[in-house]
Amino acid sequence: MSAVVSCDHRQNNFYRISICLFASILFVCDSFTDWRDFNYRDLRLLRNNRSSIESENDDYDRLNERTRTVLSRSTSEDSITSLTTHSKEEEEQEEQKEQEKKKKKKVGKTTLESFDVEKISNARLEPNKENLKFIFIEGFIDREKLREILRDFPRALDSTTLANKKNVEKKDVVKTGQVRGAYKQLLNDVESDLFRDYVGSKLGISLKGWFNRVSLRGACDPNPCGGLDSIHVDHVAKAVSVLIYLNEDELDRTDFHGGDLLFLKSKKSLDDENVVARIPSYNGNIVAFRNFRNVKGQKEAIHGLREFRGLRRAVQVNWCKTKTCQ
Numbered sequence: 259m260s261a262v263v264s265c266d267h268r269q270n271n272f273y274r275i276s277i278c279l280f281a282s283i284l285f286v287c288d289s290f291t292d293w294r295d296f297n298y299r300d301l302r303l304l305r306n307n308r309s310s311i312e313s314e315n316d317d318y319d320r321l322n323e324r325t326r327t328v329l330s331r332s333t334s335e336d337s338i339t340s341l342t343t344h345s346k347e348e349e350e351q352e353e354q355k356e357q358e359k360k361k362k363k364k365v366g367k368t369t370l371e372s373f374d375v376e377k378i379s380n381a382r383l384e385p386n387k388e389n390l391k392f393i394f395i396e397g398f399i400d401r402e403k404l405r406e407i408l409r410d411f412p413r414a415l416d417s418t419t420l421a422n423k424k425n426v427e428k429k430d431v432v433k434t435g436q437v438r439g440a441y442k443q444l445l446n447d448v449e450s451d452l453f454r455d456y457v458g459s460k461l462g463i464s465l466k467g468w469f470n471r472v473s474l475r476g477a478c479d480p481n482p483c484g485g486l487d488s489i490h491v492d493h494v495a496k497a498v499s500v501l502i503y504l505n506e507d508e509l510d511r512t513d514f515h516g517g518d519l520l521f522l523k524s525k526k527s528l529d530d531e532n533v534v535a536r537i538p539s540y541n542g543n544i545v546a547f548r549n550f551r552n553v554k555g556q557k558e559a560i561h562g563l564r565e566f567r568g569l570r571r572a573v574q575v576n577w578c579k580t581k582t583c584q
Contacts, residue, residue: 415476
């Protein structure tokens with residue numbers, strides 16, 4: 259009986275142990291399944307998070323790329339705008355320089371060393387009953403420039419050797435070696451094409467191709483100038499005559515006005531009744547007139563001066579058909 263009980267008891271213990279072992283195995287398997295599921299879920303979550311992060315990173319990269327593109331475009335546009343602005347500024351500067359050059363060129367075309375020829379263009383033809391065609395410009399040579407010219411005035415012209423000739427040729431004065439400085443420049447200016455063209459344009463005649471002659475005046479002493487013998491009309495070969503007077507002060511302050519050029523109605527006298535116009539012959543004044551001698555329908559320019567003794571400095575310019583231009 260006891261033996262039977264013990265055997266049964268051992269058998270029961272075996273069953274208990276088997277059940278416990280089986281239960282343990284089931285627990286372990288179940289735990290492993292839960293752990294595996296947990297790991298799978300975590301892995302999927304991590305993968306999803308990684309994908310999300312990668313997606314966000316891609317979005318961020320795309321955003322950065324777009325930002326860089328926009329900035330690049332903006333910078334490029336700013337650069338282009340800057341270049342365009344700079345280019346426009348350069349164009350404006352160049353245009354301004356060109357305008358300045360044109361202005362300088364224009365100034366160069368209208369201004370000579372001794373005088374401004376634009377004064378001739380602005381002058382008017384002097385009205386007169388005799389229909390003489392002439393202009394008169396007071397102070398054609400500025401006072402300071404006139405003083406410079408007088409400082410360089412050839413002293414040879416103050417002597418009777420040269421000055422009492424009817425026409426003192428430029429070449430005769432040049433031979434003395436005294437033509438220099440501002441006086442020399444004056445002679446160059448009156449021989450220029452620019453001066454010629456302005457004078458001709460104002461008097462209504464093209465002087466291009468005509469011969470230019472310059473003669474000089476300095477003194478009417480000891481032999482006086484003027485009087486009835488001075489009344490004349492210029493040689494038929496002369497188309498235009500110009501006189502520039504270089505005395506700084508008035509020649510004769512009396513009512514007689516000795517030494518001043520007079521345009522006359524006739525060759526009969528120098529009386530006031532016969533005077534068409536008087537030209538104050540000093541102060542850098544200029545007179546230019548047409549010589550209509552032997553031209554049908556035009557009044558010849560009769561002129562002369564009343565007697566004068568002393569310094570009477572002037573430059574005379576003529577444009578003639580012939581080289582002699584007497």
